[in-house]
Amino acid sequence: MIVFENVTKVYPGGNTALQDLSLHIHKGEFVFVLGHSGAGKSTFLKLILREEKATSGRVLVGGKDLTRLKEREVPYLRRNMGVVFQDFRLIPTMTAYENVAFAMRVTNIPEKKIRTRVPYVLKLVGLGEKMDCLPEHMSGGEQQRVALARALVHSPQLIIADEPTGNIDPELSLEMMELLSAINSVGITVVVVTHEHELARQFNKRVITIDHGHLVDDTDHGADLHNSKAEEPVGEVRL
Numbered sequence: 063m064i065v066f067e068n069v070t071k072v073y074p075g076g077n078t079a080l081q082d083l084s085l086h087i088h089k090g091e092f093v094f095v096l097g098h099s100g101a102g103k104s105t106f107l108k109l110i111l112r113e114e115k116a117t118s119g120r121v122l123v124g125g126k127d128l129t130r131l132k133e134r135e136v137p138y139l140r141r142n143m144g145v146v147f148q149d150f151r152l153i154p155t156m157t158a159y160e161n162v163a164f165a166m167r168v169t170n171i172p173e174k175k176i177r178t179r180v181p182y183v184l185k186l187v188g189l190g191e192k193m194d195c196l197p198e199h200m201s202g203g204e205q206q207r208v209a210l211a212r213a214l215v216h217s218p219q220l221i222i223a224d225e226p227t228g229n230i231d232p233e234l235s236l237e238m239m240e241l242l243s244a245i246n247s248v249g250i251t252v253v254v255v256t257h258e259h260e261l262a263r264q265f266n267k268r269v270i271t272i273d274h275g276h277l278v279d280d281t282d283h284g285a286d287l288h289n290s291k292a293e294e295p296v297g298e299v300r301l
C-alpha cells in the first residue's frame with residue numbers, strides 16, 4: 063500500500079528531513095509511525111499526500127509511483143486516502159452534515175448520493191444524532207469523528223490519522239483508536255502518526271520509529287502475515 067525506497071528529502075535551504083528511508087506498509091495493516099518533534103513525521107505524511115516530492119528515492123502508494131505522478135492525477139490519489147488532521151480542519155460555519163457533504167460536493171457527486179452517504183458515515187462514527195451541530199457545539203472528540211467521517215466518505219483504502227491524541231483527552235483517544243481498529247478490521251489500511259510512545263506501545267500493532275529522518279526501529283508484527291499471504295487482497299469491504 064505504501065512503499066518508501068531509499069527516500070531522502072532535503073528542503074530548500076538544506077534541512078534534511080528524511081534520510082535514505084525504506085519501508086513497506088502492506089494493504090490491511092495497522093501501523094504507528096512514531097517519532098519526536100522534528101523526526102520527519104510530517105514530511106513522511108506530505109510525501110504520501112504528494113504535498114512534497116522526494117529529493118531522491120521512490121514513494122509508491124497503491125502501486126503508483128508518486129515521483130512520476132502528473133499534477134492532474136494528484137486529486138485522484140488524495141481521494142483514495144482519507145486523512146484525519148490533528149486540527150481536524152472542519153469548516154466552522156458548516157454543520158457536521160455539511161462538512162462531510164462538502165467533501166463530496168467538490169468532487170461532483172450527485173446530491174442524491176450525498177443525501178444517503180453522509181448520514182451513513184456519520185452514523186458509522188457514532189454521530190447520527192449530531193448531524194446538524196456546528197463544530198463549536200461539539201466536543202473535541204466529536205469534531206475529530208466528523209473529520210474521520212469526512213475521511214471515510216470516498217471509501218478510501220487507506221486512512222491516515224495525524225497525531226490523533228493531540229487535541230483530545232485520553233478517554234476520547236481510546237475511543238478514536240477503537241474506531242480506527244474497527245475500520246482496519248474490514249481491510250482498510252490505517253497509519254497513525256504520533257509522537258506519543260505510550261499510545262504506540264498500548265496496542266499490539268506494528269510501530270515504525272523515525273528519529274532525525276532515519277528509520278531506527280520497526281517492530282513489524284505483521285511479518286508472518288506478509289510472508290504467507292504477501293499482498294493477497296484483503297477482503298475488500300467498502301465502508
Ligand code: ADP
Nearest residue numbers: 073077078079097098099100101102103104105
Ligand atoms: P515532525 O513532523 O516529526 O515534527 P518534520 O517532518 O516537520 O518533523 O520536520 C523534519 C525536519 O525537517 C525538521 O528539522 C524541520 O525543521 C525540517 N523541515 C520541515 N519542513 C520544512 C520546510 N518546509 N522547510 C525547511 N525545513 C523543514
